[in-house]
Amino acid sequence: MGLFDLFRRLAQEERGEPERPAEKPEDDELEIYSGMRVEVTSLQGQMLFVAKLTSLRGNTAQLNQYSEAELVQEADDAEPVRVCIRGYNDHERKAVYMEGSISPMPQRRWKVEDLVVARIGNDRAFFRLDTNLEATITSFTGLNAGEKPGRLLNISVGGACIASMNQYHEGDKFLLKVQLLEDRELSVMYCQVLRVIDRGEGKFEYGCCFLELSEADQDRITQNIFAAQRQQRNKGR
Numbered sequence: 001m002g003l004f005d006l007f008r009r010l011a012q013e014e015r016g017e018p019e020r021p022a023e024k025p026e027d028d029e030l031e032i033y034s035g036m037r038v039e040v041t042s043l044q045g046q047m048l049f050v051a052k053l054t055s056l057r058g059n060t061a062q063l064n065q066y067s068e069a070e071l072v073q074e075a076d077d078a079e080p081v082r083v084c085i086r087g088y089n090d091h092e093r094k095a096v097y098m099e100g101s102i103s104p105m106p107q108r109r110w111k112v113e114d115l116v117v118a119r120i121g122n123d124r125a126f127f128r129l130d131t132n133l134e135a136t137i138t139s140f141t142g143l144n145a146g147e148k149p150g151r152l153l154n155i156s157v158g159g160a161c162i163a164s165m166n167q168y169h170e171g172d173k174f175l176l177k178v179q180l181l182e183d184r185e186l187s188v189m190y191c192q193v194l195r196v197i198d199r200g201e202g203k204f205e206y207g208c209c210f211l212e213l214s215e216a217d218q219d220r221i222t223q224n225i226f227a228a229q230r231q232q233r234n235k236g237r
Contacts, residue, residue: 180224
């Protein structure tokens with residue numbers, strides 16, 4: 001099934017008109033910028049692909065597709081389709097929720113028109129893949145210095161949720177090592193704890209953001225997340 005066939009089917013299943021985005025504030029141009037990494041989903045919330053937002057001019061832009069998701073780009077005369085676009089402002093550390101109409105272009109690129117900002121929040125913008133994988137947490141200071149076992153509960157391009165029997169605190173930094181896929185190299189991310197959840201009985205969960213990731217690192221994490229997602233779907237069939 002092609003991308004636009006998928007959109008049309010989802011639109012038929014949708015009941016009622018989608019909620020209209022809020023009027024765009026005058027300072028929205030400060031919140032979105034060329035080079036921002038974004039996720040594209042249907043209006044119904046189905047994940048489609050990850051891309052870089054480029055060539056931003058007013059309410060138009062381009063999306064350069066990153067993810068390995070196999071999407072069929074239909075003919076040039078296909079009608080634009082309305083989608084949700086979620087980005088993360090690295091400068092302000094805020095999630096930016098947008099809507100726009102996309103049309104296929106050559107070389108895994110998409111034209112965006114009628115781009116508007118729906119809202120801005122402090123939550124993590126990127127799609128999270130639920131996991132339950134063994135992980136290693138390496139801290140270099142404090143009582144928990146050294147390698148400690150943990151579990152990766154979910155991961156996105158911007159961060160992860162980790163379970164551990166060891167207690168860390170907001171602002172703590174450590175290296176997270178995890179094997180997302182058996183046939184790929186070990187993923188190593190430098191993390192900072194943003195949230196601490198005490199589950200009782202000496203069990204803790206930590207919401208973390210990734211620090212100092214290069215664009216190549218982000219690309220690699222994105223590809224691993226989508227590959228792991230496909231693997232999960234194949235097992236569930």
